[in-house]
Amino acid sequence: MPKLLTVLTLVALSLLPATVTAQTAPLKGDAILKHPIGLLAVKATDLIAADQIDAYQALRTKEDQNEWKKASAAEKQQSGRRLKENAPTPAVFADIVRKAGELTINGDTAVLGASTPAGLLRQVFSREGGAWRVSFGPYFEPTRPPAVRVEGPALTNHPAIAVVLQYVDLVQANKTEEAITRFGSTNAQADWKAQPASEKRESAAFRKRILPTRADLTRSIAAGGVLLVEGDHATLNVIKMDPATATKSTGSSTTVAIPLALENGTWKIAQ
DSSP states (O other), X not given: OHHHXXXXXXXXXXXXXXXXXXOOOOEETHHHHHSHHHHHHHHHHHHHHTTOHHHHHTXXXXXXXXXXXXXXXXXXXXXXXXXXXXXXXXXXXXXXXXXXXXEEEETTEEEEEEEEXXXXXXXXXXXXXXXXXXXXXXXXXXXXXXXXXXXXXXXXXXHHHHHHHHHHHHHHTTOHHHHXXXXXXXXXXXXXXXXXXXXXXXXXXXXXXXXXXHHHHHHHHHHHOEEEEETTEEEEEEEEEEOOOSSOSSOEEEEEEEEEEEETTEEEEOO
């Protein structure tokens, strides 16, 4: 009987999918760049850097390609811009992979990752019909310096506050397009221009509803607003008070976070 059980066990193992036991030891450094997956990763990074997003999408899984075909021109434009923002440059990609890259292949999936003082790199692949495809990335998250907390009198006098006050004035005056054109970051302006008119109206209404007026914002900043600065990015956090009304017996408070980006020495609204 033990011998029979052994035979049955071996037969059962032989029938398991190959992916269960197909994981290999991770490839590292230059060996990754010579592997077919590494070559695919390099090509994907090059295409994104060259703004050839349609060609990049052709490297992806069939499901992703089908989703891309269904997307509108505006959605494709926004997606392409975010891909480029999140991807490393080809030179940075190659340098990080050589120094700290690890490629782990497990059957029909593979993950390329690297952790360096400069940041984290991640890219995921799937095998379809015997060919490797990109299913995620390349995504690079750079290491940011520790956040600096600005509050009290220093916050009131911070140059970002003047920008935010002028921005909310325009939004509350139903001039959101002007607000973004004058005070939005490069990415914020591009995102706004890519939206259809209906989405712009919804976005403008939402901004007006969620943002405080200049007077309320000034009071909130003095009462305990906080600006968290991380290099060339920052977030202004304030409390917006919603008083009681005839239809609402009690008031409420909401934390409003306003993202900012530093461009050419000037703070801009990041979204």
